[in-house]
Amino acid sequence: MNSLVISNIxxxxxxxxxxxxxxxxxxxxxxxxxxxxxxxxxxxxxxxSNMRAEILFTRPGSIQINTSxxxxxxxxxxxxxxxxxVESATPVIRYFxxxxxxxxxxxxxVExxxxxxxxxVRLVQGREPRQADxxxxxxxKAARKHPVGSALxxxxxxMYRVVGIYAPESGARAKLTLASLQEILEAPGKCTYILxxxxxPNDQVAVxxxxxxxxxxxxxxxxxxxxxxxxxxxxxxxxxxxVLVGLAAVVSALVIMLAMHTTITERTREIGIxxxxxxxxxxxxxxxxxxxxxxxxxGLVVGFALAAAAGFFIHxxxxxxxxxxxxxxxxxxxxxxxxxxxxxxxxxxRAANLDPVNxxxxx
Amino acid sequence: MAAILKAENLEKVYRVGKVDVPALRGVSLEVQQGEFVAVMxxxxxxKSTMLHLLGGLLTPTRGRIVIDGEDxxxxxxxxxxxxxxxKIGFVFQRFNLFPTLTAEGNLRLAERIHANGADDPDxxxxxxxxLRLEDKMQHKxxxxxxxxxxxxxxxxxxxxxxxxxxxxxxxGNLDSENSAIVLKMFQELNNxxxxxxxxxxxxxxxxxxxxxxxxxxxxxIV
Numbered sequence: 001m002n003s004l005v006i007s008n009i010x011x012x013x014x015x016x017x018x019x020x021x022x023x024x025x026x027x028x029x030x031x032x033x034x035x036x037x038x039x040x041x042x043x044x045x046x047x048x049s050n051m052r053a054e055i056l057f058t059r060p061g062s063i064q065i066n067t068s069x070x071x072x073x074x075x076x077x078x079x080x081x082x083x084x085x086v087e088s089a090t091p092v093i094r095y096f097x098x099x100x101x102x103x104x105x106x107x108x109x110v111e112x113x114x115x116x117x118x119x120x121v122r123l124v125q126g127r128e129p130r131q132a133d134x135x136x137x138x139x140x141k142a143a144r145k146h147p148v149g150s151a152l153x154x155x156x157x158x159m160y161r162v163v164g165i166y167a168p169e170s171g172a173r174a175k176l177t178l179a180s181l182q183e184i185l186e187a188p189g190k191c192t193y194i195l196x197x198x199x200x201p202n203d204q205v206a207v208x209x210x211x212x213x214x215x216x217x218x219x220x221x222x223x224x225x226x227x228x229x230x231x232x233x234x235x236x237x238x239x240x241x242x243v244l245v246g247l248a249a250v251v252s253a254l255v256i257m258l259a260m261h262t263t264i265t266e267r268t269r270e271i272g273i274x275x276x277x278x279x280x281x282x283x284x285x286x287x288x289x290x291x292x293x294x295x296x297x298x299g300l301v302v303g304f305a306l307a308a309a310a311g312f313f314i315h316x317x318x319x320x321x322x323x324x325x326x327x328x329x330x331x332x333x334x335x336x337x338x339x340x341x342x343x344x345x346x347x348x349x350r351a352a353n354l355d356p357v358n359x360x361x362x363x
Numbered sequence: 364m365a366a367i368l369k370a371e372n373l374e375k376v377y378r379v380g381k382v383d384v385p386a387l388r389g390v391s392l393e394v395q396q397g398e399f400v401a402v403m404x405x406x407x408x409x410k411s412t413m414l415h416l417l418g419g420l421l422t423p424t425r426g427r428i429v430i431d432g433e434d435x436x437x438x439x440x441x442x443x444x445x446x447x448x449x450k451i452g453f454v455f456q457r458f459n460l461f462p463t464l465t466a467e468g469n470l471r472l473a474e475r476i477h478a479n480g481a482d483d484p485d486x487x488x489x490x491x492x493x494l495r496l497e498d499k500m501q502h503k504x505x506x507x508x509x510x511x512x513x514x515x516x517x518x519x520x521x522x523x524x525x526x527x528x529x530x531x532x533x534x535g536n537l538d539s540e541n542s543a544i545v546l547k548m549f550q551e552l553n554n555x556x557x558x559x560x561x562x563x564x565x566x567x568x569x570x571x572x573x574x575x576x577x578x579x580x581x582x583x584i585v
Binding site for chain 1: 415418420421441444445447448449451453455459461462463464468471472473476477519
């Protein structure tokens with residue numbers, strides 16, 4: 001590594017540090033937001049994929065990935081069970097609510113025995129919920145200091161007692177009885193959707209068509225489609241992430257441009273010396289670009305460390321989940337380096353174009 | 364002896380606002396290889412302008428400069444830079460070392476610019492021994508005396524074996540003792556390596572150390 005580059009960075013520790021922090025913030029921002037988006041969507045997808053039902057029966061518009069309504073009559077359950085090819089059907093209420101810390105949590109109301117049998121979910125500790133104030137949770141939630149017998153606050157100050165822990169994780173991490181959630185939501189006889197398990201998974205298309213014919217005006221979806229790409233189903237998430245990446249690039253470029261612009265002014269005389277020594281324009285530009293790239297590289301390392309620390313902290317203290325993604329890490333690295341290189345380009349050109357005699361006379 | 368430098372009828376006019384200010388008014392000069400030439404004259408007579416022209420830092424308004432067979436005046440800016448890199452070493456009154464680099468770092472930087480990373484350790488050792496700088500290589504400029512800094516600057520100028528060293532009042536910032544040491548070094552470089560040197564000076568004692576003295580006045584050689 002060029003010693004002039006390193007010695008210049010060492011010579012101005014405060015400015016170098018500020019530049020590194022500027023780049024690292026941009027990188028950390030990209031990593032943190034994309035990591036959270038990825039973590040949340042993968043978590044939802046993982047839990048959803050454990051559902052064994054092939055068909056989701058709803059009212060039109062009743063279910064989105066982050067909203068739900070309880071407007072489907074549970075009377076459909078019996079009618080669905082009578083349709084040819086259907087093995088079982090069970091109603092579910094899914095409800096989103098703000099969690100105690102930053103984030104959103106979800107809870108489900110189910111008829112436990114039917115739900116567990118259909119989705120191969122088993123209780124690993126305790127028993128199923130029977131009373132209105134009883135809840136079962138999955139192992140991940142139980143690991144967050146919620147053993148069987150502990151109290152769990154779900155709706156405002158209302159306390160629920162953990163009576164069982166189930167596995168594998170499937171849907172919401174906490175489940176009440178269907179009747180309990182119906183009562184809380186003042187929706188007796190209603191649910192959000194009905195899970196339908198078909199006798200032969202190869203016949204699911206035919207069964208779905210049959211359901212549509214016999215119960216028209218409702219929405220029949222395949223669970224494989226609903227949960228295939230949760231990330232892409234969140235409106236504008238992709239645009240949001242791309243805007244974020246763009247902003248990070250602009251921040252990195254501006255920080256480096258400012259730092260290098262000041263550097264060039266301070267080092268005018270030194271650039272004059274370089275020119276007197278026969279340094280070409282390309283050499284001077286490459287020296288400044290190398291310095292910017294080294295600062296950017298340090299910013300990348302600090303940014304990744306910051307993102308990892310922040311992600312860990314968020315994961316531990318909130319219900320949000322942070323997942324590191326190599327694709328976004330590569331994007332963040334490119335953004336940091338390209339931002340730095342582009343930001344330094346104008347100051348580098350300016351330096352290369354300095355008049356050597358004037359530069360040598362600069363005080 | 365071969366002429367290492369030929370300057371013919373050099374003129375340089377600066378434009379200051381709307382006024383033309385002539386700095387050189389037709390200077391012709393020929394320097395042979397191995398010559399040690401002093402350029403003297405009062406302030407504003409055009410000495411520094413001539414040095415900058417000979418070093419390719421400025422372009423003349425008229426005239427021609429040939430250094431070691433290469434026409435500086437016909438060259439593009441990039442070509443002039445390249446000629447400067449290969450043929451010329453500068454020594455300045457204010458030393459102009461890189462303060463963040465050690466003495467060795469300053470020398471290596473010159474080698475890197477000159478040869479794109481390739482260096483000549485034998486040449487460097489010889490120059491350092493001649494200038495008595497072997498034990499100063501790990502010092503930064505601010506840790507060195509003025510005389511030592513100027514010797515490092517001189518080493519940096521000659522380590523790449525330039526055809527011509529251009530020195531702009533190299534003893535101007537030194538006391539008499541250090542001036543004498545630095546001048547002796549110039550002489551030793553001139554004798555030992557047959558190094559061609561053109562040195563601007565106000566100091567008659569410094570000029571006396573040279574083989575030839577050129578006097579300038581009002582943009583002319585007199």
